Amino acid sequence: MTLRTMLMAATIVVALASVGVFSVRGRAIWTVLRRTRPVVRWDRIGERLLSVGTQVFGHRRMVRIPLSGILHYFIFSGFVVLLLDIVGTIGQVFRPGFGIGPWLSLAVDVWVALVLVGVLMAVYNRAVLRPARFHGSDERDAYMILVLIAIIVVGIVVHESFYPVVAASFFHVADPSLKSEFLGNGLYHVWQNLGWTTPTAGLVGYTVGYLMDIGVVFAFLAYLPYSKHFHILLAVPNIFFRNLRPIGELVESPPDETMAIRSFDDMRWKDVLDLFTCTECGRCQDVCPAYAAGQPLSPKMVILDLRDRLVSDWGRSEADAPPLAGGAVSREALWACTTCGACQQACPVFIEHVPKIAGLRAALLEDGDVDPAAQKVLVAWERQGNSFGQPARKRPEWAKGLEFPIRDARKEPVDWLWFVGDFAALDPRAREMTPVVGELLHRAGVDFGILYEAEVNSGNDALRIGEYGLFETLAQKNLKVLEKATFQRVFTTDPHSLNALKNEYRKFGFDKPVFHYTEAFLALIQEGRLPVSPVPIRATYHDPCYLGRWNHITEAPRELLRVLGVDLREMPRHGEQSFCCGAGGGRIWMDESGIVERPANQRIREALALPGITHFVVACPKDVSMFHAAATALGVDDRLRVTDVTELLAAAVGLRATPLPAAMAMGASE
Amino acid sequence: MRIAVLVKDVPDLVEELELDESGRGLAVDDLSYVPSEWDDQALEEALLLKEASGAHVSAVALDTGDVDNMLYTALAKGADRAVKLVGDYDRTLPGRQRARILADYLAGAGYDLVMTGVQAVDDLDGQIAGLLGGMLGWPHASVVRDVAVDSGAVRFVQEYAGGRMAEFRSSTPLVLGVQAAKKPPRYVPIARIRQVSRSAALEEVEAGGSPSESLAAIERLYRPEAQGHATMWDGDAEQVAAALVALLDEQHLRS
Numbered sequence: 001m002t003l004r005t006m007l008m009a010a011t012i013v014v015a016l017a018s019v020g021v022f023s024v025r026g027r028a029i030w031t032v033l034r035r036t037r038p039v040v041r042w043d044r045i046g047e048r049l050l051s052v053g054t055q056v057f058g059h060r061r062m063v064r065i066p067l068s069g070i071l072h073y074f075i076f077s078g079f080v081v082l083l084l085d086i087v088g089t090i091g092q093v094f095r096p097g098f099g100i101g102p103w104l105s106l107a108v109d110v111w112v113a114l115v116l117v118g119v120l121m122a123v124y125n126r127a128v129l130r131p132a133r134f135h136g137s138d139e140r141d142a143y144m145i146l147v148l149i150a151i152i153v154v155g156i157v158v159h160e161s162f163y164p165v166v167a168a169s170f171f172h173v174a175d176p177s178l179k180s181e182f183l184g185n186g187l188y189h190v191w192q193n194l195g196w197t198t199p200t201a202g203l204v205g206y207t208v209g210y211l212m213d214i215g216v217v218f219a220f221l222a223y224l225p226y227s228k229h230f231h232i233l234l235a236v237p238n239i240f241f242r243n244l245r246p247i248g249e250l251v252e253s254p255p256d257e258t259m260a261i262r263s264f265d266d267m268r269w270k271d272v273l274d275l276f277t278c279t280e281c282g283r284c285q286d287v288c289p290a291y292a293a294g295q296p297l298s299p300k301m302v303i304l305d306l307r308d309r310l311v312s313d314w315g316r317s318e319a320d321a322p323p324l325a326g327g328a329v330s331r332e333a334l335w336a337c338t339t340c341g342a343c344q345q346a347c348p349v350f351i352e353h354v355p356k357i358a359g360l361r362a363a364l365l366e367d368g369d370v371d372p373a374a375q376k377v378l379v380a381w382e383r384q385g386n387s388f389g390q391p392a393r394k395r396p397e398w399a400k401g402l403e404f405p406i407r408d409a410r411k412e413p414v415d416w417l418w419f420v421g422d423f424a425a426l427d428p429r430a431r432e433m434t435p436v437v438g439e440l441l442h443r444a445g446v447d448f449g450i451l452y453e454a455e456v457n458s459g460n461d462a463l464r465i466g467e468y469g470l471f472e473t474l475a476q477k478n479l480k481v482l483e484k485a486t487f488q489r490v491f492t493t494d495p496h497s498l499n500a501l502k503n504e505y506r507k508f509g510f511d512k513p514v515f516h517y518t519e520a521f522l523a524l525i526q527e528g529r530l531p532v533s534p535v536p537i538r539a540t541y542h543d544p545c546y547l548g549r550w551n552h553i554t555e556a557p558r559e560l561l562r563v564l565g566v567d568l569r570e571m572p573r574h575g576e577q578s579f580c581c582g583a584g585g586g587r588i589w590m591d592e593s594g595i596v597e598r599p600a601n602q603r604i605r606e607a608l609a610l611p612g613i614t615h616f617v618v619a620c621p622k623d624v625s626m627f628h629a630a631a632t633a634l635g636v637d638d639r640l641r642v643t644d645v646t647e648l649l650a651a652a653v654g655l656r657a658t659p660l661p662a663a664m665a666m667g668a669s670e
Numbered sequence: 671m672r673i674a675v676l677v678k679d680v681p682d683l684v685e686e687l688e689l690d691e692s693g694r695g696l697a698v699d700d701l702s703y704v705p706s707e708w709d710d711q712a713l714e715e716a717l718l719l720k721e722a723s724g725a726h727v728s729a730v731a732l733d734t735g736d737v738d739n740m741l742y743t744a745l746a747k748g749a750d751r752a753v754k755l756v757g758d759y760d761r762t763l764p765g766r767q768r769a770r771i772l773a774d775y776l777a778g779a780g781y782d783l784v785m786t787g788v789q790a791v792d793d794l795d796g797q798i799a800g801l802l803g804g805m806l807g808w809p810h811a812s813v814v815r816d817v818a819v820d821s822g823a824v825r826f827v828q829e830y831a832g833g834r835m836a837e838f839r840s841s842t843p844l845v846l847g848v849q850a851a852k853k854p855p856r857y858v859p860i861a862r863i864r865q866v867s868r869s870a871a872l873e874e875v876e877a878g879g880s881p882s883e884s885l886a887a888i889e890r891l892y893r894p895e896a897q898g899h900a901t902m903w904d905g906d907a908e909q910v911a912a913a914l915v916a917l918l919d920e921q922h923l924r925s
């Protein structure tokens with residue numbers, strides 16, 4: 001048997017074996033996928049291709065962590081080049097004389113070097129830097145893959161280096177050695193010096209190099225679907241099938257019976273694809289406020305635990321197997337989520353954690369497993385329509401002290417319909433600002449009205465607790481009055497209400513434009529309807545999750561602060577990468593045991609690290625209450641003033657004095 | 671063990687209560703009604719019994735108004751059957767008459783254990799369990815908790831003054847007024863209630879008109895009258911705290 005016949009036989013055997021092993025798992029996954037719930041992810045092909053371009057070939061999210069982004073780019077691009085090598089190498093054996101030409105061969109060698117650098121950087125990252133985000137990931141698997149990659153690229157150089165030795169004797173072609181294969185050539189000179197250019201040495205050397213390359217490539221292929229490295233194949237489709245609808249919409253269309261996820265059949269196919277695409281990179285864990293607070297939730301582990309559970313029985317659980325919600329993922333983990341969406345925003349392969357968490361919560365809720373305090377709120381929403389358990393007639397009471405009547409949008413047409421929201425209407429602290437918002441609108445000559453006691457909670461949080469039915473009940477109550485009222489746009493100070501009205505009510509046909517007060521007041525000032533004088537303070541601004549991340553409204557509040565003359569300093573985590581206050585997803589009402597340090601306190605400390613900051617500006621009524629509590633708890637409320645945008649607006653138009661932290665206020669009065 | 675849990679709805683105390691023109695009752699038009707919280711406790715205790723040792727649980731309500739949703743909720747939580755006693759009556763039906771209608775139904779319905787909430791906010795009598803026991807001639811105990819089934823008999827606990835407890839064991843049939851369940855009443859998602867209301871039917875039992883019972887009549891209903899000894903401090907938490915500190919200082923109670 002000649003070398004060629006032997007290598008051809010070996011190639012065919014390993015290729016078949018590899019495809020066989022691969023398809024065993026591939027089929028199993030396919031079977032699960034076919035039983036899942038439908039979701040349309042084939043639309044808007046152009047945009048989808050574009051995001052594959054920017055996220056896969058542009059590594060847009062990957063480079064947010066520069067070292068990892070660069071090393072990954074080296075290795076990732078190496079895979080593209082590796083395909084050339086596979087064609088060249090197998091071609092060489094099957095058709096003597098075949099080659100991919102000097103330029104592509106040069107590219108292969110350049111990338112061999114880059115991949116090796118990438119692998120070394122990865123080892124350095126994992127072994128020396130050891131970022132916390134890897135905690136809980138499968139380290140053995142990660143190293144295994146790095147070793148396989150290293151073997152493959154070294155194998156490329158090894159068989160290249162012996163090719164000149166075997167070309168004439170075994171392939172019967174003239175020595176085609178390409179100068180451009182600089183690594184192979186270099187090594188060939190080493191063999192020459194060592195005297196390893198005999199036909200036997202060539203035969204052994206080439207065979208070893210070939211198997212290190214092609215043999216390991218096929219072994220790698222077989223291993224892929226059993227490892228986190230499946231993402232090499234799945235990342236592209238997973239990014240292609242990403243959610244292009246408004247991301248603030250948790251549930252696309254009313255579920256048939258329930259949104260609960262009890263088995264993998266209850267997931268959408270994209271959710272299952274997500275599980276196998278996870279790279280275990282831990283970027284989601286790194287940004288998770290619940291994880292940072294010391295709670296037993298890591299979005300990465302939610303994905304991995306679900307994946308591990310799926311491959312343990314392929315969704316064919318025995319009746320007495322532990323449930324997904326409260327079994328595969330603990331109830332404590334599920335109820336710890338603030339639904340802030342930071343995990344989804346950080347994930348380089350666009351995995352959607354929040355719909356899975358909400359679906360699992362819905363399963364817990366159906367079994368009556370919900371935090372008692374949150375349960376009280378659910379009951380209050382159902383009975384009184386607000387989380388405070390206050391009678392509906394208390395809702396518009398904040399408007400009583402105003403010198404002008406606020407129009408009743410149920411009875412007369414208005415231009416702007418102000419959806420007030422529970423907190424702005426009923427929370428003792430947040431409520432102080434609400435009449436001021438009214439005064440500002442009045443002063444700007446806006447024709448606005450409210451729904452008085454007919455407004456109920458928007459249902460945004462109920463949905464995120466997993467209570468779809470209650471969300472729908474609340475939404476229908478609001479829609480009943482909204483549909484009868486005449487107005488041009490909705491105005492609100494509350495990002496949670498904004499999210500529901502803008503994104504979640506669409507499935508019931510509501511399509512009026514919805515504006516946050518930061519956007520609306522910016523426009524009023526720019527139109528000259530609200531003259532302002534500067535408020536010269538140095539402040540930082542906290543992006544509410546439901547405004548910034550879920551609705552991409554990050555620029556308007558900043559522009560508004562600039563227009564007000566505020567010296568704005570950014571915290572390291574800002575804009576869509578903001579850090580949650582800890583209140584979302586119903587967390588504001590839930591038990592805090594297990595929390596080592598509240599996210600809101602961590603956030604205040606992040607602000608305090610900025611030099612000379614006197615104001616912590618918020619744009620959400622819940623944030624007013626969360627961060628006041630945090631600043632007080634940390635004992636810094638005398639030097640850092642938690643301020644709603646409204647207070648700054650009131651100062652800028654001369655309605656109120658500029659709010660100052662106690663320390664400064666004393667200084668000012670002395 | 672066949673268990674009947676008696677449930678009713680009561681005015682939601684969150685709403686402002688107004689007296690009606692006669693001054694002997696509440697102005698019912700403006701009221702919203704919620705399930706009596708102690709009935710929720712009784713139902714929860716019954717469902718926990720079912721889960722622990724197997725039982726057939728029926729929720730029973732007098733049709734004094736919109737009780738359907740309350741019964742569907744009981745079914746959604748895990749009750750096996752919901753019975754609505756229909757007849758010509760409304761929410762003003764006095765407890766004694768309610769007890770008579772319930773007793774007439776329960777007498778022949780084959781239950782081993784009847785559980786009621788210990789009391790309801792609309793009268794605070796806590797009498798239904800006792801009245802039923804008397805009318806049916808069954809053993810009765812009220813203000814009980816920790817109900818358990820023990821080889822055909824029922825065990826339960828009553829709490830006495832001074833932190834003492836009494837453990838009872840009774841044969842069946844038996845009437846218990848339940849103070850609290852072992853766990854807080856469970857939540858049931860609204861979608862589940864809707865689903866049950868589409869798929870399950872309430873069992874309607876004709877219960878006739880209001881029975882004649884000798885009743886104590888309410889002469890006058892009124893708000894607690896201030897005796898002039900209390901001073902109420904208005905204002906927010908800080909103002910109230912300041913007033914309290916001032917008072918403590920005035921009385922030399924602060925060192």
Ligand SMILES: Cc1cc2nc3c(=O)[nH]c(=O)nc-3n(C[C@H](O)[C@H](O)[C@H](O)COP(=O)(O)OP(=O)(O)OC[C@H]3O[C@@H](n4cnc5c(N)ncnc54)[C@H](O)[C@@H]3O)c2cc1C
Nearest residue numbers: 787788789790794795796797800812813829830831847849
């Ligand atoms: C619905 C309900 C709610 C309650 N809520 C509370 C609460 O919130 N807080 C609290 O502390 N307690 C509460 N209690 C308990 C209650 O305050 C006392 O325990 C109760 O009033 C005492 O009556 P009894 O039925 O336990 O005693 P019983 O033994 O029935 O005594 C009642 C009366 O009968 C007469 N009597 C009984 N035996 C004799 C005798 N041998 N000789 C002469 N006269 C006799 C006496 O006049 C006696 O006062 C509640 C009770 C009920 C039923």
Ligand code: SF4
Nearest residue numbers: 288337338340341343
């Ligand atoms: S949504 Fe926020 S809290 Fe929930 S898992 Fe993701 S990062 Fe953590």
Ligand code: SF4
Nearest residue numbers: 278279281282284347
């Ligand atoms: S879910 Fe995304 S961000 Fe989280 S570990 Fe997996 S790939 Fe990384």
